Amino acid sequence: MEYLPNIVFAIILFAGIGYFARNVNRLRRNIKLGRDVDVSDNTSLRWKNMARIALGQTKMVVRPIAGLLHIIVYAGFIIINIEVLEIIIDGLLGTHRVFGSLGTLYDVLIAAFEVLALLVIVSVTIFWVRRNILRLRRFVKPEMKGWPKKDGNMILYIEFVLMVLFLTMNGADYQLQQLGADHYTQAGAFPVSQYIAPLFEGMSISSLVVIERTAWWLHIAGILFFLNYLYYSKHLHILLAFPNTYYGRTKPKGQFKNLDAVTEEVKLMLDPSADPFAAPAEDAAEPEKFGASDVMDLTWVQLLNAYTCTECGRCTDECPANQTGKKLSPRKIMMDTRDRLEQVGKNIEANKGKFVEDNNQLLDNYITREELWACTTCNACVQACPVSIDPLSIIMDMRQYLVMEQSAAPTDLNNMMGNIENNGAPWPFNQMDRLNWANEE
Amino acid sequence: MANELKVPTMAELSAAGKSPEVLFWVGCAGSFDDRAKKITKAFVQLLTKAKVPFAVLGTEESCTGDPAKRAGNEFLFQMQAMTNIEVMNGYEVKKIVTACPHCFNTIKNEYPGLGGKYEVVHHTQFLRQLFEEGRISLEGGKFKGKRITYHDPCYLGRANNVFEAPRDLIRKLDAELVEMKSCKQRGLCCGAGGAQMFKEPEKGDKDINVERTEQALETQPEIIAAACPFCNTMMTDGVKNKEKEASIAVMDIAELIASAEDL
Numbered sequence: 001m002e003y004l005p006n007i008v009f010a011i012i013l014f015a016g017i018g019y020f021a022r023n024v025n026r027l028r029r030n031i032k033l034g035r036d037v038d039v040s041d042n043t044s045l046r047w048k049n050m051a052r053i054a055l056g057q058t059k060m061v062v063r064p065i066a067g068l069l070h071i072i073v074y075a076g077f078i079i080i081n082i083e084v085l086e087i088i089i090d091g092l093l094g095t096h097r098v099f100g101s102l103g104t105l106y107d108v109l110i111a112a113f114e115v116l117a118l119l120v121i122v123s124v125t126i127f128w129v130r131r132n133i134l135r136l137r138r139f140v141k142p143e144m145k146g147w148p149k150k151d152g153n154m155i156l157y158i159e160f161v162l163m164v165l166f167l168t169m170n171g172a173d174y175q176l177q178q179l180g181a182d183h184y185t186q187a188g189a190f191p192v193s194q195y196i197a198p199l200f201e202g203m204s205i206s207s208l209v210v211i212e213r214t215a216w217w218l219h220i221a222g223i224l225f226f227l228n229y230l231y232y233s234k235h236l237h238i239l240l241a242f243p244n245t246y247y248g249r250t251k252p253k254g255q256f257k258n259l260d261a262v263t264e265e266v267k268l269m270l271d272p273s274a275d276p277f278a279a280p281a282e283d284a285a286e287p288e289k290f291g292a293s294d295v296m297d298l299t300w301v302q303l304l305n306a307y308t309c310t311e312c313g314r315c316t317d318e319c320p321a322n323q324t325g326k327k328l329s330p331r332k333i334m335m336d337t338r339d340r341l342e343q344v345g346k347n348i349e350a351n352k353g354k355f356v357e358d359n360n361q362l363l364d365n366y367i368t369r370e371e372l373w374a375c376t377t378c379n380a381c382v383q384a385c386p387v388s389i390d391p392l393s394i395i396m397d398m399r400q401y402l403v404m405e406q407s408a409a410p411t412d413l414n415n416m417m418g419n420i421e422n423n424g425a426p427w428p429f430n431q432m433d434r435l436n437w438a439n440e441e
Numbered sequence: 442m443a444n445e446l447k448v449p450t451m452a453e454l455s456a457a458g459k460s461p462e463v464l465f466w467v468g469c470a471g472s473f474d475d476r477a478k479k480i481t482k483a484f485v486q487l488l489t490k491a492k493v494p495f496a497v498l499g500t501e502e503s504c505t506g507d508p509a510k511r512a513g514n515e516f517l518f519q520m521q522a523m524t525n526i527e528v529m530n531g532y533e534v535k536k537i538v539t540a541c542p543h544c545f546n547t548i549k550n551e552y553p554g555l556g557g558k559y560e561v562v563h564h565t566q567f568l569r570q571l572f573e574e575g576r577i578s579l580e581g582g583k584f585k586g587k588r589i590t591y592h593d594p595c596y597l598g599r600a601n602n603v604f605e606a607p608r609d610l611i612r613k614l615d616a617e618l619v620e621m622k623s624c625k626q627r628g629l630c631c632g633a634g635g636a637q638m639f640k641e642p643e644k645g646d647k648d649i650n651v652e653r654t655e656q657a658l659e660t661q662p663e664i665i666a667a668a669c670p671f672c673n674t675m676m677t678d679g680v681k682n683k684e685k686e687a688s689i690a691v692m693d694i695a696e697l698i699a700s701a702e703d704l
Contacts, residue, residue: 254600377635
């Protein structure tokens with residue numbers, strides 16, 4: 001029975017990682033439902049963007065308070081995870097602080113983890129206050145009711161508990177080291193948890209071991225739980241921010257893509273030698289659907305965007321339509337896209353790998369026309385996103401579907417487009433009068 | 442204001458075997474909107490004063506297709522684009538200047554993929570260059586010390602990262618440039634973009650141009666400077682909504698320079 005803890009640990013570890021791998025596969029499958037898009041351009045710029053925006057957090061600090069706190073939690077997340085490596089080795093081999101042999105370097109590392117853990121606890125607490133007590137505008141918008149609100153708080157609770165467990169584990173370990181307990185060899189410096197240690201004053205070695213072991217097991221189990229919670233929450237950005245910033249926009253924000261299928265057709269129309277009555281070639285492909293009414297019509301980068309969104313709401317906060325009380329919220333566009341994509345993914349799972357029509361779609365069932373038509377295409381949302389998400393491109397694709405597949409533009413816009421068609425201007429003025437201004441007083 | 446504007450067309454120049462330094466793309470607003478026509482004329486006066494050989498397309502110009510594209514009508518956009526490109530390529534146009542950020546963005550970014558490759562500059566960039574080259578100059582003038590706030594057009598600023606050219610020109614006026622709380626990359630839209638200019642806004646609790654005008658008024662300006670005919674309309678309406686039109690003027694940068702020059 002000596003090896004029972006090692007075996008239990010191995011089982012928990014592999015179950016946790018295995019389940020995570022399954023979720024990653026689901027993610028990949030769902031994202032690949034999107035249309036293909038060429039992202040092979042500007043490789044060096046893309047790497048630079050990833051380094052600058054995701055790794056360097058440059059867009060987070062546009063809002064200094066949230067930015068600084070986020071950097072602390074982000075650094076804590078990355079750096080404290082070095083400790084997880086040690087925990088895994090200790091767990092599998094039954095060793096105690098296996099990296100302890102690094103000596104001074106180990107002391108420095110553990111000390112740094114402890115300080116960061118304390119800072120993370122402080123930051124997470126402030127985040128919670130901002131969400132629940134101060135109720136910052138962007139956290140209480142209509143789309144944040146229910147699960148999104150709970151999800152946001154849940155993540156903060158998990159992070160808080162994980163850090164407390166980490167410090168408790170260290171504090172008890174430190175006390176055991178002081179008492180010269182078996183197995184607990186002297187290793188590490190504990191600048192924070194040494195202040196927890198007095199709580200353990202006078203406890204027997206056996207109770208201290210129970211406390212240390214409990215905190216240790218809950219900490220690693222908590223981390224594995226959190227890893228698997230990601231897929232069900234808005235928190236995937238900790239992984240997806242990296243590919244998402246890599247695949248983000250590299251062209252000027254004002255440049256909207258030109259549809260190649262339309263170019264072909266327009267060229268044909270303007271070609272005087274083309275035969276307008278020619279029958280389409282026998283092997284002609286089904287004409288492509290214009291724009292998007294559902295998630296499968298979007299590109300896989302747009303779907304990746306949807307999974308990357310962590311619902312911070314900076315986009316919505318900067319949106320002129322939202323600021324003036326319109327229904328449009330760029331964050332909701334991303335949340336709706338993700339939720340519909342999840343629904344499609346579950347449908348595929350339930351139907352043995354094939355999507356079965358469910359009389360649902362992104363347009364109308366999730367995103368209303370009123371939201372789409374409220375957009376001024378100002379790009380404030382795109383600029384605001386700290387991880388290069390482009391809500392505007394989804395809005396544009398859906399407008400394209402409404403106009404080109406459904407002829408369902410608002411009347412005013414139909415008039416405007418009629419004017420352009422007939423007179424070459426959005427107003428009913430004659431093209432022949434275009435130079436009249438030069439001779440007017 | 443000078444009565445006689447000499448506005449050569451590409452057709453005339455071409456017939457005379459000449460080609461201009463730059464094509465001035467006037468745009469629909471600049472051609473037809475009464476307020477925007479004043480901007481067009483101010484810019485032509487500056488071009489004339491700087492002795493820039495320019496020409497316009499005149500009746501051969503047609504909407505770039507921007508509002509159609511942003512409304513979702515890719516087909517109409519490309520029809521417009523291809524037609525315009527055919528005309529401009531026919532005249533072997535190399536360089537284009539325009540006072541409309543929407544035309545600027547569309548021709549600069551979306552025409553190349555359809556065969557229209559030109560050097561495209563906004564009129565604020567072009568004017569700044571004329572100053573740098575010493576082709577026009579300005580001695581303080583009537584805006585000296587005036588409080589001017591500048592509204593960034595989305596399609597010039599955020600969309601194409603042109604933030605400094607218009608501001609440099611305002612500084613040339615010896616005016617006091619005051620920034621709104623949302624400016625440059627974070628500038629708030631005037632409410633006209635994305636074809637909103639041509640439709641009623643969706644239901645909400647305020648119009649966007651009023652919100653933006655309130656931000657402008659917070660800076661206590663004497664003048665709100667704009668660099669887009671649509672922003673100009675929106676801000677002018679906003680100022681009227683706040684009943685401040687007697688004390689606050691909305692002016693295009695070209696108008697500011699031209700009237701400082703007392704043309």
